Amino acid sequence: MNKSSDQANRRETQTGISDRSARRLTIKILRHNPQDPASDPRFERYQLDEAPGMTLFIALNRIRDEQAPSLQFDFVCRAGICGSCGMLINGRPGLACRTLTNKLDPEITLAPLPVFKLIGDLSVDTGAWARQMGEKLETWVHQHKEPDIDRLEERMEPERAEEIHELDRCIECGCCIAACGTARMRKDFVGAAGINKLSRFRLDPRDERSDEDFYELIGNDDGVFGCMALLGCNDVCPKELPLQTQLAFMRRKMAKFG
Ligand code: SF4
Numbered sequence: 001m002n003k004s005s006d007q008a009n010r011r012e013t014q015t016g017i018s019d020r021s022a023r024r025l026t027i028k029i030l031r032h033n034p035q036d037p038a039s040d041p042r043f044e045r046y047q048l049d050e051a052p053g054m055t056l057f058i059a060l061n062r063i064r065d066e067q068a069p070s071l072q073f074d075f076v077c078r079a080g081i082c083g084s085c086g087m088l089i090n091g092r093p094g095l096a097c098r099t100l101t102n103k104l105d106p107e108i109t110l111a112p113l114p115v116f117k118l119i120g121d122l123s124v125d126t127g128a129w130a131r132q133m134g135e136k137l138e139t140w141v142h143q144h145k146e147p148d149i150d151r152l153e154e155r156m157e158p159e160r161a162e163e164i165h166e167l168d169r170c171i172e173c174g175c176c177i178a179a180c181g182t183a184r185m186r187k188d189f190v191g192a193a194g195i196n197k198l199s200r201f202r203l204d205p206r207d208e209r210s211d212e213d214f215y216e217l218i219g220n221d222d223g224v225f226g227c228m229a230l231l232g233c234n235d236v237c238p239k240e241l242p243l244q245t246q247l248a249f250m251r252r253k254m255a256k257f258g
């Protein structure tokens, strides 16, 4: 390897920016407007030159600015935090803002996440799903007594706070649901995101619910017993949450009441 290609490779490793930036990309996008009775789902192809450090977020913005003003897709943070930009990238759920085009072949296929209500093109309503899941699983701290707002907050052990924080990193992007065979078959399945969320409240010392109470919520086929344990969710979670561990743990806990 000569010195300059060695330097280029090092630069790519350090920054994720490739010197293969002169590639011509073809991006095939599944387009459909469900509000328009005349709209049929179809793939449309767009071509653009790859730029250094280009993400799918940047590519989609360029396509919308230069070629397809009506293209619908969601972004807020551009930093893997808001969970808005989940989509199928070459058939695999992922975040468009965290996906560098130089990690993909020059022909890229994008489609909306399945399972969720389609708003249009690549935009789906994960918010409605998350709201419904939160209400169903009552994802808030439950206490038997009325809270006393004048009392000092109780201390929590830092180790416990960290365990809770780890599970709280879910950004509700919907990737685990889109990758889940059970979620595709059972519309009320709470999925790995839901089970992870309840694990988080089970860890919280302020939540006074018992395992029996949690069993009432997820001890059924829409909860832990509907999970086929093939772990597509675990493979695609962009936040690398320990979904496999949480699913196995909650199933073992709930099985005691079954
Ligand atoms: S568990 Fe992971 S994949 Fe699922 S919604 Fe949360 S962040 Fe997204």
Ligand code: SF4
Pocket: 176, 179, 180, 181, 182, 183, 191, 192, 226, 227, 228, 229, 230, 231, 232, 233, 234, 247
């Ligand atoms: S392991 Fe369970 S929750 Fe995860 S994708 Fe498979 S069926 Fe869905």
Ligand code: FES
Pocket: 074, 075, 076, 077, 078, 079, 080, 081, 082, 083, 084, 085, 086, 095, 096, 097, 098
């Ligand atoms: S735009 Fe917020 S996660 Fe991608």
